Amino acid sequence: MKRKELRVGMDLWEVNLQFQQLVRLVRTQNWRIYEIHNGKHGLRFYAPLTQRKQIANTLEHAHHIKTTGMLGFLIRQMRRPSRVLCVLCAIAVWWILSHTIFAVVLSGDQEESKVLISQTLQDMGYEPPFFDHDMQQMKAEIKKRLENEIAWMEVYQEGSRYHIQFTTKEFADIETLGHDQLIAQKDGVIEHFELQHGNKLVAINDFVHAGDVLVNDVLSDSSQTDQELYVKGKVYAYTWKEVHVEMEAGKLPQAFAFYQLLFEARRHASEGLHDPERIAKENILQFHDNAGTISMDLHYTLIEDITTPK
Amino acid sequence: MITIVKNQMMIEQYQEVLRVTSDAITLRLKDRMLSIEGEDLKVSALTKDEILIEGQWKGLQFHEA
Numbered sequence: 001m002k003r004k005e006l007r008v009g010m011d012l013w014e015v016n017l018q019f020q021q022l023v024r025l026v027r028t029q030n031w032r033i034y035e036i037h038n039g040k041h042g043l044r045f046y047a048p049l050t051q052r053k054q055i056a057n058t059l060e061h062a063h064h065i066k067t068t069g070m071l072g073f074l075i076r077q078m079r080r081p082s083r084v085l086c087v088l089c090a091i092a093v094w095w096i097l098s099h100t101i102f103a104v105v106l107s108g109d110q111e112e113s114k115v116l117i118s119q120t121l122q123d124m125g126y127e128p129p130f131f132d133h134d135m136q137q138m139k140a141e142i143k144k145r146l147e148n149e150i151a152w153m154e155v156y157q158e159g160s161r162y163h164i165q166f167t168t169k170e171f172a173d174i175e176t177l178g179h180d181q182l183i184a185q186k187d188g189v190i191e192h193f194e195l196q197h198g199n200k201l202v203a204i205n206d207f208v209h210a211g212d213v214l215v216n217d218v219l220s221d222s223s224q225t226d227q228e229l230y231v232k233g234k235v236y237a238y239t240w241k242e243v244h245v246e247m248e249a250g251k252l253p254q255a256f257a258f259y260q261l262l263f264e265a266r267r268h269a270s271e272g273l274h275d276p277e278r279i280a281k282e283n284i285l286q287f288h289d290n291a292g293t294i295s296m297d298l299h300y301t302l303i304e305d306i307t308t309p310k
Numbered sequence: 311m312i313t314i315v316k317n318q319m320m321i322e323q324y325q326e327v328l329r330v331t332s333d334a335i336t337l338r339l340k341d342r343m344l345s346i347e348g349e350d351l352k353v354s355a356l357t358k359d360e361i362l363i364e365g366q367w368k369g370l371q372f373h374e375a
Contacts, residue, residue: 019353023327027358036330036353045356 009071010034011052015062016042029058099132101162108166113149117164120145135162177230182215182307184208188237191303195233208237214307234305238280241302243268246295254294258287261296269300277304312344312370318354319346319363327353327361335363343373 015022019036022043026033031054033045041063047055049071055062067075077083104121106114120142121127139155142164151169155162177197190206198215202208217231243265247257262284269279281301288295313320321337321344328343329336330353335346348367355362 019330020327023356026356030358032355032357034355036356 005034005048005069006046007069009049009067009069010046011049011055011067012044012046012065013055013059013062014039014042014044014065015059017059019043025058029054031055097160100129100160101126101132101157102129102160104128104162104164106164106166108164108168110168113166113168116146116149117142117166132157138162177232179217179228180231181213181217182231182233182235184210184212184214184235184237184306185309186210186239186306188239188304188306190214191236191238193233193235195235198229198231198233202235208306235307236277236303237306239302239304239306241269241300242285243298243300244295245298246293249289249292249294254289257294258296261287261294262298265296265298265300269298269302273302273304277302317364317366319367321361321363323359324361332365337361345371345373347371 017025022033022036022045025031031047031051033047036043036045038044044065046068049067052064056064066072078087104118104126106117108114108117124138124141124145126133126138135155135157139153143150143153149169151167153164153166155164157163182198187207187209190202190204190208192204193200193215195215198217199219200214201216202212202214208214214235215231215233217229218226219229221227245261245264245268247261247264249257251257252260266279266282269282273279279300280303283299284296285299286295286297311322313322321339324337324339324344326338327335328338330351332351333347333349335351335353337344337346346363346367347369348365351363351365351367353361354364
C-alpha cells in the first residue's frame with residue numbers, strides 16, 4: 001500500500017475470518033482492502049474510510065482498531081467538545097480578522113488631496129479599523145463626492161489594507177491681460193524690467209517719483225496713430241529705507257546687543273519683500289548707548305518691484 | 311495479466327484465493343491455477359479483480375485447473 005494513502009487516513013480492521021471468506025466478501029461487496037496480515041484474533045487489514053459503514057454492517061463481529069493518518073488525527077481530536085470549540089473560535093477569529101481593514105494607505109500627487117480623501121473617508125464611515133466593505137462601491141462613492149477634485153483614482157486591497165492611488169484634477173489658469181498702466185508706488189532708481197507687454201516710458205538708472213507712469217498701454221506707430229497695448233510685467237528699482245531699532249542696555253554684552261539690533265533691523269527692512277526682491281546695501285549710520293538704551297540707525301538700499309502696492 | 315515490479319506482483323482477473331501462507335500463495339485464475347513460492351509473502355492489496363502480492367518470491371507455477 002502506498003504510504004501516501006496511510007498518511008491521509010485508513011481504518012485498521014480485525015476480523016475472525018478465513019482468508020478465502022474475506023476474499024469472497026471483497027469480491028461480492030467490491031471493496032478495496034490493503035496490507036492483509038494475521039493479527040491476534042484473526043485477519044487484519046486496512047480499508048478506506050468510505051468503506052467503514054459497509055464493512056461494519058457486513059462484518060458485524062469485525063473490530064475497528066484505529067484510523068491512521070491525518071483523518072484519524074482529526075477524528076480523534078474532534079471527539080472532544082472543547083477542541084471543536086477551539087477550532088470554531090479559530091475559524092471565527094480568522095474570518096473576522098481577514099475581513100477587517102486596519103489601514104488605508106493613500107498615495108498621490110498632492111498632500112491636500114490626501115487630507116481631502118482622508119476626511120471624505122471619515123465622513124463616509126471608513127475609519128480604520130472597519131469591516132471589509134464593497135471596495136468598488138467605496139471607490140464609486142469617493143469619486144462621486146470628489147468629482148471636482150480628483151481626476152483619477154484606483155483602489156486595491158493588499159492584505160488588511162486598502163491602497164488608494166489618485167491624481168488631482170488640474171485646472172488651467174486662463175490669464176486675461178489688462179490695459180492698466182504700471183505706475184511707480186514710491187521713489188526709486190530703475191534697476192531692471194521684467195516686462196511681457198507694454199511700452200516702457202523710463203529707462204534703467206532713471207530716477208522716478210511715486211506716481212510716475214513707468215509702462216504705458218499706448219504706443220504710437222510710424223503714422224503717429226496710438227495703438228493700444230496690453231500691459232503686463234514688473235519694474236524693479238533701487239529704493240531706500242531708514243530703520244531705527246533700540247533695546248535696553250545691560251541685558252547683553254555689547255557685541256551681542258549689536259548683532260541682535262542688526263538682525264532686528266534687517267527683519268524690519270525686509271518686511272514685505274518677495275522673491276526676488278532683496279536688500280542690496282546696508283549702512284549702519286549710528287550705534288550708541290544713551291541713558292540705558294542702546295539704539296541703532298541704519299540705511300538700507302532695497303531692490304523691489306515698485307509697481308505693486310505694499 | 312500479471313505485472314511484476316521489484317518485489318511486488320499484481321495479478322488481475324483472479325477467480326479465487328485458495329491458499330495464503332508466508333511462503334506460498336495459490337490462486338485460481340480463469341483457466342488455470344497459479345502457485346507463487348517465496349519468503350515473507352503477503353497480500354498488500356485486494357480488490358474485486360486485482361490482488362497485489364509483496365515479498366521475496368522465488369518461483370511461479372501454472373497448473374491446469
